[in-house]
Amino acid sequence: MGYLLLFDTFSKASDKFGTPFFEDDFEPNENHIVIQYAYRSDLTDMDREFILSFVEGLLSFKPSIDYVVDFFYVEQDLEFDYPTNSGFVELVEKINRLFNRNIMINDFQSFNNILQQ
Incomplete structure (x- = not known):
């Protein structure tokens, strides 16, 4: 994994x-x-x-x-409660910590809306 x-x-x-x-x-x-x-x-x-x-x-x-x-x-x-929205913001926060990044979400209703800043 x-x-x-x-x-x-x-x-x-x-x-x-x-x-x-x-x-x-x-x-x-x-x-x-x-x-x-x-x-x-x-x-x-x-x-x-x-x-x-x-x-x-x-x-x-x-x-x-x-x-x-x-x-x-x-x-x-990294745990995520897909397909519900619950946990999506927390997942991106975990990813940011793990990879030392600053990925931001403008619309967390969809995976297609993850944007880098």
């Missing part, structure tokens, strides 16, 4: 983002996407390869992006 978060920064990556990969030759693309995978049990190499391949499949159509997948372990499951 794991949780995959793709967070579009709507900006270029910092110059130091690419340093570990490209030394001094890193030229940021137009868009930096932060990708985090929080896992609940140990991942095998095959699991990691699958997740990386899945992310590549999701983003392969998007031009001019920089991303790397950050893997980290979490102690507890």
Whole structure:
């Protein structure tokens, strides 16, 4: 079990983002996407390869992006009382804490209305 978060920064990556990969030759693309995978049990190499391949499949159509997948372990499951609205706001608050993000909800009546700020 794991949780995959793709967070579009709507900006270029910092110059130091690419340093570990490209030394001094890193030229940021137009868009930096932060990708985090929080896992609940140990991942095998095959699991990691699958997740990386899945992310590549999701983003392969998007031009001019920089991303790397950050893997980290979490102690507890994120619980949510779907399909009722009860717990939806609390779930997003938990996600924000877990992934250190600031996702905001303008209309929590639907999953389609989660917006990044």
